[in-house]
Amino acid sequence: MQDPNADTEWNDALRRHGILPEKEKSKDEQEMTEEDFIAMVEQSIAEKASGKKDLSKATLDELDELEDDEDEAVILAYRNQRINELRAAASRAKFGDLLHIGSHEFVDQVNKAGKDVWVVLHLYKDSVQQCVLVNNHLRTLAKKFPQTKFVKSISTDCIKNYPDANLPTFLVYRNGDMVKQVVGITPFGGNTTTPNDLEWAFKQIGAVESQLVENPRAKHAVKDVLTSKIRGGGGYGSDDDE
Numbered sequence: 112m113q114d115p116n117a118d119t120e121w122n123d124a125l126r127r128h129g130i131l132p133e134k135e136k137s138k139d140e141q142e143m144t145e146e147d148f149i150a151m152v153e154q155s156i157a158e159k160a161s162g163k164k165d166l167s168k169a170t171l172d173e174l175d176e177l178e179d180d181e182d183e184a185v186i187l188a189y190r191n192q193r194i195n196e197l198r199a200a201a202s203r204a205k206f207g208d209l210l211h212i213g214s215h216e217f218v219d220q221v222n223k224a225g226k227d228v229w230v231v232l233h234l235y236k237d238s239v240q241q242c243v244l245v246n247n248h249l250r251t252l253a254k255k256f257p258q259t260k261f262v263k264s265i266s267t268d269c270i271k272n273y274p275d276a277n278l279p280t281f282l283v284y285r286n287g288d289m290v291k292q293v294v295g296i297t298p299f300g301g302n303t304t305t306p307n308d309l310e311w312a313f314k315q316i317g318a319v320e321s322q323l324v325e326n327p328r329a330k331h332a333v334k335d336v337l338t339s340k341i342r343g344g345g346g347y348g349s350d351d352d353e
Contacts, residue, residue, distance in 0.1 A: 207257035209233075209250045214268045221262065222287040229259045229318040234266040234273065234280040241296055241304075245279045248306040255310075256319045283318050291316045300328055 205225075212220045224230045233249055235242035246263060253261040266273040266280065273280075281293040299308040307327040314321035 205257065206260045207254055208261075209246060209253045210260070210262045212262050212264050214264070217264070217269065220260075221284050224260050224284070224287075227286060230284040231259060231261050231313060231318055232269075232282040232284065233261075233263040234269055234278060234282065235263055236266055236275060236278055239275060239278045241302065242279045244302065244304065245296060245309070248304065248309050251306045252310055252313070252319070255306075256321075259313075259319050283313070283316050285318075290318075 205228075210220070221230050221232060231249070233242070233245060235246060237243065249261050249263070253259075266275070266278055277294050279296060281291075282289055283291040283293075293312065296304045296309075299312060305327065307323065310319060310321050311323050311326050311328070313319045314323060
């Protein structure tokens with residue numbers, strides 16, 4: 112009698128018609144877990160990585176083009192991963208512009224901005240030149256980091272009798288609580304402050320997901336020190352160099 116578990120065309124035909132039960136999976140197949148599958152995919156990627164595109168950074172269109180050349184399971188896994196990443200980013204990209212708010216909007220726009228939403232509030236006046244500079248930079252950062260809510264409010268509308276000497280002022284909130292207060296932009300370069308300087312400062316607070324790896328103001332600090340020594344007549348042989 113023929114073995115019903117044997118891998119033959121006849122047995123396959125009987126299984127398709129329901130005459131024979133489906134063949135039991137082997138122990139190895141039964142014990143394949145999600146972790147095993149991920150490990151298998153990663154191994155397959157590693158084996159194919161030499162001279163080939165990094166699939167983790169491929170666009171959906173590029174993944175479609177690779178379907179004929181790459182293992183289908185690998186492409187499908189990465190495609191689903193990229194779709195989930197794009198959906199997550201899109202769900203968090205709610206803002207993208209610098210919003211002006213009045214004092215009556217403060218609670219709704221700042222304290223109730225949403226769970227885990229970072230809010231950067233700029234207290235300003237148009238009569239203060241550095242505030243004008245900061246507002247221009249914040250518009251740039253708002254477009255670059257749409258997951259962060261950037262808002263501005265006239266200082267004395269928001270806080271009665273707030274002194275102009277403290278402008279510009281940044282109030283950084285998360286989950287309705289103030290995380291950080293920054294008064295003035297002298298540490299960021301004063302009138303020479305750039306969007307990158309502010310981006311670095313907000314990254315240190317945690318308000319933006321910046322890719323900057325070092326303080327952009329650091330290289331300027333060296334130039335400032337040298338310029339100061341030249342103007343002051345100090346030389347490298349002077350007693351105060353150390």
